Amino acid sequence: GQQLNQSPQSMFIQEGEDVSMNCTSSSIFNTWLWYKQDPGEGPVLLIALYKAGELTSNGRLTAQFGITRKDSFLNISASIPSDVGIYFCAGHRPEYGNKLVFGAGTILRVKS
């Protein structure tokens, strides 16, 4: 199907540690997006990537658009308790226009 392969499914890390998660697909994407969803809220956009090889930072977050256009990763440096939540990757495939395809999500739990 259209689903992106997102890993890991969940993580439980110490406060201050760095975190890495990624999404892969067998298909080419022309946009990669990373969202965070807190309980009771909708997904909030963290980083948007539009070009293969693009590396973009937003504070402690860094994301890259894979050079093959089939993958992306998100890194969080020096995690803090408020980083807890569900992180989703999403992307646009050229043949599906403006429709977004979502990964299954990564649940992040931070131990203080």
Added chain:
Amino acid sequence: SAVISQKPSRDICQRGTSLTIQCQVDSQVTMMFWYRQQPGQSLTLIATANQGSEATYESGFVIDKFPISRPNLTFSTLTVSNMSPEDSSIYLCSVGGAGDQPQHFGDGTRLSIL
């Protein structure tokens, strides 16, 4: 980014009834989308709400079950019809997605059907 307001934020409904969810945006937008997020799951696109024409539904979703209105460029509604417990989900609207404008989401409507 656009401010997106959804109403209601949550509801508990009886089996067999219908509920209409509203999505209001603070600016005119071309693209509006409706998603379903089942418990513990990711987001699945239900349909694209097109202003001035019928909504475009994804595979597995039909107009009779999820009728959508888009009367203008700032507003849309999604109705969940003849509800059953399997319809218990978060329903989210989003805007954007054209060109280099990423999609932004409302806070969702948490629906429980008894």
